Amino acid sequence: MAKRGARTPSQRQLRVGEQVRHAIASVIERGELRDPDLDCISITVTEVRLSPDLRNAAIFVVPLGGGDAADILPPLRRAAPFLRRRVSEMVHLKYVPELKFEADLSFDYADRIQRTLDQLGLPDAAAMGGSEKDEEHGP
Template identity: 30%
Template sequence: MSSFRPERVGEQILKETSLLLLERIKDPRVAAVTLTGVKVSRDISLARIYFTLADPDERKEAETGLKSAAPFIRRELSQIMRLRFMPEIRFQFDESVSKGQRIDELLRQVQGDLHDSE
């Protein structure tokens, strides 16, 4: 078995799930969701799909909407991808985007403090 298979499956899951969210899922709770990545377990039994939102206040609603859409997404992916075993789909909020924004903010503060001290 190729060690790159989980990555290839993850890329395909991300692509197809993005299309499903855009074209087939009409739930307004997931309209503002942006998918940021997928991690597939080594045995391809679990796919964690990471997402982010422009407005973090809508996180709980989006998580609820994605959780209710997960069985539909898994069923559609199994028909599209034709894998022997379709991984379980779990959605997880991507904290890295907000952490990156916080780091940028702190760096700007430090840079401002350096200019002020000169």
């Protein structure tokens, strides 16, 4: 069996994380959370990272269409016990993970990189990849 690095998640962590992500996203989508702070906000669950023992889950969320993620974190943290109970009903595990909500900053980071590339006058990766393929294969 191949050794994994200390930070590389196992296939089981990835699979269970995806199941937990789907469960939480479906609860939020169906409007089962009865928090007035979340009434008019659409939330995207971008990723769930599980600890190796599957007992702790970091759930990364972002408000759909941008906005400040700090506004949605307190209501989601208040709803964590309810969401944990719903996850236990939807995903069958020996131990239901503790849910810790965090803001997903990867979209902001990618946007910052893109703006920096634009300021430098460099083409983005998609444009570069498309032109290289055209040159390799010809007309």
